[in-house]
Amino acid sequence: MKTQRIYLDHSATTPVDARVVNAMLPYLTGKSGNASSVHSFGQEARAAVDRARREVAALIGAKQNEIVFVSGGTEANNLAIRGLCEAVSEKGHIITSVIEHPSVRGVCDALEKRGWEVTRLPVYENGIIRVEDARAALRPNTVLITVMFANNEIGTLQPVRELGELVRTERQSGRRSLWLHTDAVQVAGRESIAVEELGCDLLSLSGHKLYAPKGVGALYVRRGVRLQSQSIGGHQERERRAGTENVPGIVAFGEAARLARTEISERRSHDKRLRDNFENEVLRRIEDVVLNGEKEMRLPHLSNLSFRFVEGEGLLINLDLQGVAVSTGSACSSGTLEPSPVIRALGRSDELARGSIRFSFGKDNTDNDVERTVDVLANAVTRLRELSPLNKALAS
Amino acid sequence: MTYSAVFKEHLAHPHNAGELPGATVVVEETNPVCGDRLRLYLLVEDDQIETAKYLAYGCPPTLVCGSVLTDLVRGKKIQEALAITKDVLIAAAGGLPGRKHHSAALALETLRSALTQLGTSTEEKSLNLT
Ligand SMILES: Cc1ncc(COP(=O)(O)O)c(C=O)c1O
Numbered sequence: 133m134k135t136q137r138i139y140l141d142h143s144a145t146t147p148v149d150a151r152v153v154n155a156m157l158p159y160l161t162g163k164s165g166n167a168s169s170v171h172s173f174g175q176e177a178r179a180a181v182d183r184a185r186r187e188v189a190a191l192i193g194a195k196q197n198e199i200v201f202v203s204g205g206t207e208a209n210n211l212a213i214r215g216l217c218e219a220v221s222e223k224g225h226i227i228t229s230v231i232e233h234p235s236v237r238g239v240c241d242a243l244e245k246r247g248w249e250v251t252r253l254p255v256y257e258n259g260i261i262r263v264e265d266a267r268a269a270l271r272p273n274t275v276l277i278t279v280m281f282a283n284n285e286i287g288t289l290q291p292v293r294e295l296g297e298l299v300r301t302e303r304q305s306g307r308r309s310l311w312l313h314t315d316a317v318q319v320a321g322r323e324s325i326a327v328e329e330l331g332c333d334l335l336s337l338s339g340h341k342l343y344a345p346k347g348v349g350a351l352y353v354r355r356g357v358r359l360q361s362q363s364i365g366g367h368q369e370r371e372r373r374a375g376t377e378n379v380p381g382i383v384a385f386g387e388a389a390r391l392a393r394t395e396i397s398e399r400r401s402h403d404k405r406l407r408d409n410f411e412n413e414v415l416r417r418i419e420d421v422v423l424n425g426e427k428e429m430r431l432p433h434l435s436n437l438s439f440r441f442v443e444g445e446g447l448l449i450n451l452d453l454q455g456v457a458v459s460t461g462s463a464c465s466s467g468t469l470e471p472s473p474v475i476r477a478l479g480r481s482d483e484l485a486r487g488s489i490r491f492s493f494g495k496d497n498t499d500n501d502v503e504r505t506v507d508v509l510a511n512a513v514t515r516l517r518e519l520s521p522l523n524k525a526l527a528s
Numbered sequence: 529m530t531y532s533a534v535f536k537e538h539l540a541h542p543h544n545a546g547e548l549p550g551a552t553v554v555v556e557e558t559n560p561v562c563g564d565r566l567r568l569y570l571l572v573e574d575d576q577i578e579t580a581k582y583l584a585y586g587c588p589p590t591l592v593c594g595s596v597l598t599d600l601v602r603g604k605k606i607q608e609a610l611a612i613t614k615d616v617l618i619a620a621a622g623g624l625p626g627r628k629h630h631s632a633a634l635a636l637e638t639l640r641s642a643l644t645q646l647g648t649s650t651e652e653k654s655l656n657l658t
Contacts, residue, residue: 445587446539446588449539449588450539450540453539453540518546519542519545519591520585521556521584524547524567524583526567
């Protein structure tokens with residue numbers, strides 16, 4: 133008997149919403165113009181891109197000319213950080229955190245090799261940075277603070293608004309070249325975002341985390357912030373990203389952003405209810421479970437748990453054999469043998485870090501999914517614990 | 529990554545899993561790089577491995593190698609067990625991706641160290657007798 137599979141990996145990617153598919157389809161078939169063309173096909177495409185830009189802007193409270201369409205979160209982060217740093221004349225100092233996505237961490241590492249100074253703020257047991265640490269890390273030559281809005285593995289929300297205040301205060305006291313970037317890829321469509329309130333200058337988004345297809349994203353660039361384009365050879369996106377626009381992808385992203393904006397409170401309470409029920413049931417039925425990261429200040433759809441004496445990948449495959457899809461570590465870095473650096477940053481042991489599993493819910497999950505997952509999980513954990521030498525004395 | 533049907537079967541229904549009270553020898557080895565662990569219990573009589581059981585912690589190939597290894601050594605003479613190679617083990621597991629061969633290496637290392645310990649303890653025994 134083939135049982136229905138259960139997808140609990142919405143932080144890795146989301147299925148494309150049928151309404152989003154419908155919105156993009158005409159731009160894959162009849163309306164196939166290049167948005168830069170002058171004729172009616174081109175005008176049609178341009179109008180569609182502009183509509184999508186308004187929707188994406190509306191999702192985060194920005195103006196439409198502050199949105200640059202890119203290929204996804206990774207490119208948005210690259211453009212934000214490299215683009216900003218390359219636009220300032222001298223090499224300076226960057227403040228970031230130890231739990232950034234590889235696309236931020238990697239760019240900071242690369243800039244450091246080229247002579248930039250980088251401070252990586254620690255997180256505490258709750259998986260959250262402290263604004264005092266950021267304040268203390270400021271140097272006269274600090275150019276950029278880049279701290280993610282919510283972490284992709286444990287979902288903890290970072291104090292970006294407070295960082296925005298810090299930047300504002302610094303500006304008021306005369307500092308001119310200090311900017312704030314935040315990677316909001318995991319937040320969009322799950323919590324509301326208002327760039328003015330956050331006080332950030334740059335903010336990254338990715339379509340495929342909010343029910344749009346893979347390969348489209350956006351960078352919010354506050355008016356007046358100068359960026360060095362990372363892709364040269366065309367006038368698209370106001371010279372900030374050369375290349376023919378991915379019209380169907382952008383249209384899809386626009387529709388997904390519109391749906392996310394109108395449905396955010398339902399989605400939020402739906403995901404949170406499932407997540408909370410799931411966690412309560414797991415903690416009731418399975419012993420020795422550790423919640424990774426702060427319980428309150430985190431995304432509503434995500435739960436990251438470590439099951440003592442059990443290794444994550446073994447548990448993941450066992451769940452997968454039963455049709456339940458989850459992830460361990462960061463989706464992008466599984467395959468390496470290192471325990472998750474994010475969980476390690478919380479001060480957890482290697483064993484707990486290796487045993488961490490991320491469950492991330494989405495709008496199409498049901499109560500039934502939660503119930504079946506808890507059953508399958510309880511069963512798998514019991515079996516793997518019976519098999520584990522970690523909880524049994526070595527006596528012959 | 530796709531695992532073979534044989535592999536999945538061992539993972540879902542491991543053979544010879546658990547502790548073995550009264551085992552002749554118990555050995556546990558750890559892969560220092562990834563932290564994977566395998567504990568092997570052997571019950572040996574007259575130079576023959578009567579029963580083998582195991583406990584394992586780690587990535588799926590390590591769990592499966594415990595199951596496959598214990599299947600392979602059951603009923604074998606010590607010399608025969610010593611002759612089991614990594615390739616034999618990997619084949620019996622239905623194949624392993626290259627980056628997971630370390631699991632087979634850990635399993636064989638555990639087996640060898642159990643058999644060595646067995647050798648030493650029987651030597652000790654014979655020494656005590658004289
Ligand atoms: C926090 C965060 N930033 C950036 C990315 C990269 O986004 P994309 O997959 O669109 O390149 C991801 C997705 O894995 C993410 O979770």
